[in-house]
Amino acid sequence: MAAADIESGRMCIKEKAKLQLRKLDIGDKFSNLQLPKASVLIPLMVKDGKLCLLFTLRSTKLRTSPGEVCFPGGRSDPTDTDEVATALREAREEVGLLPEQVEVICRLVPEIDKTNSVITPVVAFIEDTFQAQPNPEEVSHVFSVPLEYFIRSEKHHVVPLKRKGQAPLLIHFFEYNDPEHQKSFTVWGLTAHFATFIAVAIFGEKPTFEVEFDPDNLISSAEKNFMMHYHNIKSQL
Numbered sequence: 001m002a003a004a005d006i007e008s009g010r011m012c013i014k015e016k017a018k019l020q021l022r023k024l025d026i027g028d029k030f031s032n033l034q035l036p037k038a039s040v041l042i043p044l045m046v047k048d049g050k051l052c053l054l055f056t057l058r059s060t061k062l063r064t065s066p067g068e069v070c071f072p073g074g075r076s077d078p079t080d081t082d083e084v085a086t087a088l089r090e091a092r093e094e095v096g097l098l099p100e101q102v103e104v105i106c107r108l109v110p111e112i113d114k115t116n117s118v119i120t121p122v123v124a125f126i127e128d129t130f131q132a133q134p135n136p137e138e139v140s141h142v143f144s145v146p147l148e149y150f151i152r153s154e155k156h157h158v159v160p161l162k163r164k165g166q167a168p169l170l171i172h173f174f175e176y177n178d179p180e181h182q183k184s185f186t187v188w189g190l191t192a193h194f195a196t197f198i199a200v201a202i203f204g205e206k207p208t209f210e211v212e213f214d215p216d217n218l219i220s221s222a223e224k225n226f227m228m229h230y231h232n233i234k235s236q237l
Contacts, residue, residue, distance in 0.1 A: 024108055057185065088122075108194070
């Protein structure tokens with residue numbers, strides 16, 4: 001296949017994904033909620049003709065979630081202008097991804113993590129030629145996973161977490177054997193949730209397993225679930 005054809009195919013995949021993602025952009029709709037805030041950058045790339053997600057493995061030196069797979073991200077800083085700025089700053093600090101190497105596409109409906117922080121996912125495209133420079137104090141590995149893995153994975157299981165007065169929260173676990181690093185990684189929790197949500201949005205397919213959002217009504221179901229969780233947390237504080 002000619003180089004021009006390969007590049008044309010790459011752009012087609014990317015442009016179609018952008019169109020689907022922009023339909024989900026919530027902007028600053030939830031920016032003023034009264035809980036601590038954090039952001040994650042969800043880097044997409046076209047690699048070997050497939051959409052892939054870039055992940056990091058947190059250093060075992062960290063006090064919170066050591067050794068867990070996540071997206072680049074962290075708590076909001078007073079100097080950050082918005083959730084996008086937080087995500088870009090954290091990605092630069094953790095893996096050396098410069099803002100000019102990032103094409104931000106949208107902000108998705110946030111989620112609330114185990115520390116009761118509002119986590120806003122910022123979805124962006126980067127080039128597959130990006131060479132990560134992990135900060136060893138925060139990141140031990142950087143790797144990519146084909147996006148389709150999060151709707152058709154053979155190594156997936158779910159654990160329902162009981163919640164008082166609410167339906168069980170589905171905690172997803174994906175085991176991925178990375179051929180590049182010859183290493184197995186477990187993508188789970190909010191990271192797995194965001195990855196699955198994006199895969200469903202872009203491919204327009206229902207996953208082969210149960211999810212907590214409605215694949216046919218992504219925004220409305222995600223917002224409903226988020227606000228129920230938010231009000232439940234606020235009532236306990």
